[in-house]
Amino acid sequence: MIIPSQKIQSLPPYAFAEMDRLVGQLKNQGVDVIDFGTGDPRDETPKFVRDAATEAIEEYKSAGYPSYIGLPEFRITIAAWYKRRFNVELNPDTEITSTVGSKEGIFNFPQAFINPGDVVIMPTPGYPPYSRGTLFAGGQSFLYPLLEENNFYPDFSKIPAEVVKRAKILWLCYPNSPTGKLATKKFYETAVDFCESHNIILASDECYIDLYFKEKAISALEISKKGVVAFHSLSKRNNMTGYRVGFVCGDSEIINAFKKLKTNIDSGTPNFMQAAAIAALNDDRHSEEMRQKYNRRRELIFEGLRKIGLRVLEPEGTFYIWQRVPDGYDSISFAKRLLEKDCAIAVTPGEWISDTIADGTNPGKYYVRFALVEDEKRVAEASQRLAKLKL
């Protein structure tokens, strides 16, 4: 008999399974479901990025293993982008390393710093690899809720002193998935102070950094490089989820330990994918077009939601809408209502992507998440269906 490890056995079942089943059932009945469930962009990777990858396959004829820290040209391009975008200087040799998409970096990162009994502090709702990476590194997760009344920021005063004492890493994610909140300079200053005074690494997941609407999203590294690292990805910025390319940058001591870990895990992102990432990062015009595209989609959905009397909390960034459900519903019953045949829109119930915290509440219980990954025509159709919804 094969018995999976205790860690594997402790993992909860796949959260989206029930929604997948319901969506599948409707599709089998010929219902046209508009799917805002998973956050994987369905738009094409830009042609100039695909061309750069194609050309690079020829350039790197003898494949060989890629550099596990990233090609020098890739790291130089990242440093130039950081300077242009955030006015932060980074040393390509000591302050940057590539990752196989940011998921790999986020999941593996705690292994470089966590000993048994150490704590990692993270948001809920939040990206699952924060807690899964902590579990596999032998650490313990402490979840802080993202609440509207607290601007979807952590309330540092509510983290017990005993947790703070044992904490080694704090995860932040702004532009925030799923709430769409951006970090202000003041908030990052508070977070950096908190981490510095308690000797905690500030790990800032900035994978949605170029998807912002009114205010420009900022990087935590604009406040400080000391004790801070930022995780970036080409996935959402350039529709490159399938390319598996990202990077971590910041404090050289932290980057150094992480590089040491990574030589033992993977052999880097293929060179031709790094070449595509270089082309993508050198181009800012395309990310502006992406913002405009997502902005149009958001406006369309806002229109539909407002027509049925819902208060819309306009996200400041990302391609998500974190929508408060109408009175009389919770996240699951509202998601199921949206999925009924007269509407046939799939969203993610907030409760499925949030955990119940120590006080017994679940911060996602009264929210649903729309991931605006369908094209504009489909989003317009969804908006009309929403506008007609009888609650």
Ligand SMILES: Cc1ncc(COP(=O)(O)O)c(C=O)c1O
């Ligand atoms: C908040 C957040 N961080 C990181 C990632 C990882 O993206 P990737 O591994 O494609 O870079 C995702 C992907 O959905 C995400 O939502």
